[in-house]
Amino acid sequence: MTKIGSEETITGRMRAKITRRSLLAGIGGAGAFAAMPAAAQQFALDQAEWSDGFDTSMPAQAMVRTNAPTINPETPANVEAAIQRYADIYARGGWPYVNVSQPLKIGASSPEVAQLRQRLEVSGDLQPMGGNPTSFDSFVDQAVRRFQTRHGVRADGVISADGETIKMMNVPVELRLRQLETNLVRVRAMSGFLGDRYVMVNVPAADIETVENGSVHSRHQAIVGKIDRQTPLLSTHITDIKFNPFWTVPVSIIKKDIIPMVNKDPEYLTKFKIRIIDPRSGAEVDQSMVDWSTEDAARYTFRQDPNELNSMGAVKINFPSPEGVYMHDTPSKTLFGSNYRFHSSGCVRVQNVREYVSWILKNTPGWDAAAVDAGLRSGERLDAIVADRVNLYFNYFTAWASTDGVVQFRDDIYQRDGLDIALR
Secondary structure (H helix, E strand, O other): OOOOOOOOOOOOOOOOOEEOOOOOOOOOOOOOOOOOOOOOOOOOOOOOOOOOOOOOOOOOOOOOOOOOOOOOOOHHHHHHHHHHHHHHHHHOOOOOOOOOOOOEOOOOEOHHHHHHHHHHHHOOOOOOOOOOOOEOOHHHHHHHHHHHHHOOOOOOOOEOOOOHHHHHHOOOHHHHHHHHHHHHHHHHHOOOOOOOEEEEEEOOOOEEEEEEOOEEEEEEEEEEEOOOOOOOOEEEEEEEEEEOOOEEOOHHHHHHHHHHHHHHOOOHHHHOOEEEEOOOOOOEEOHHHOOOOOOHHHHOEEEEOOOOOOOOOOEEEEOOOOOOOOEEOOOOHHHHHOOOOEEEOOOEEEOOHHHHHHHHOOOOOOOOHHHHHHHHHHOOOEEEEEEEEEEEEEEOOOEEEOOOOOEEEOOOOOOOOOOOEEOO
16 A cells, blocks of 8 residues: 655654545435425334344454443543554555455455455454455454444445445555544543433434443434534533424524425425414414515524424423534434434434433433333423433544454544545
8 A cells, every 4th residue: 555655654643645535435415404304204203223233253353332431531542552553554554455346245255355354354353264265254244244333334244346335444544543643632531520421422423322320321323413514512411301392493494495495395384384483473474475585584483393294203302502402303213224324404313212311311200211101102292301410412533442442433524633635
């Protein structure tokens, strides 16, 4: 592989410009209007649990998921160890570029598999075992799934020429090294005491952890902000839960989404049970009274009634936020199964919201799991004030490592790592 410079040594602060294929190339853009799900999508409280499906049978290939929080007091030391390891890989020439001309999966036989094996061995996902180097056997399948899980890709054990797995494999080791260096500062800042009970949202990973007494209680997929409507970073605490909420449409969404949609489909507001309210009188306004050829609509309040297509689903989780963001359920639950989960207008949608809300309210009198379930299904407007303090953190980690040596990477989706990435 081509190194950054023939006489450049690896230090904690490499500054050379790296040229490579864009990490984001080929990843689907943000989906349709985030706050307005397609009418055909079925509302359901029971949400799919997306697991990585990785089940190791080799002692040296550790499970990627653990009960330890992503960020804990040991994380900085783990990242430092990973930096040393990746610096060593870089010094030894890095890993090979993997070419794939046809989909590779278990049972395949191809010279390309030998190249794939070498790539996985260098990164520690596959133990050298001998045998037929061109055979995509169960050990290679397991190693590919492990690699996919470490990089936030759905672990199906398949590699295709235009898939996300091959893009992740062909990111140069020097870029991964610099990601680790950049994120070391971030994890150090968050490795202290975060609270007895807290929620950690990692925006680039689009995932959520609930943590209690130093252990992860549950993990949830998230839908976070689009590239042009980014989820803000914050440190706050959860105050209350609203069951079957109204949704008041932000002005930015009225301008960017509602007005174009009404111009395209005059029945749009009726379909999604969105009412126009005069903010001065509180009276409902007929949409024929609005000039849709301008931004006149933005002076009104748009409110979506609680219903099976409400953009917040069955629950809203409130917390102090200068940007006015919140967490919520969604009727668009199929999005949680995607590798790319950057579809919202800044708020965070929560997979398996019943489990999430039940944990938040576990110490709140009158709100046990049965009461939460009843509240979600009732269709009635109900509020629950959280009795104890549950801290909430929205953070930005694109690289981290665990005590057992597993190193994880995610796309720098908002381009905040400052790595001066160019295309080649």
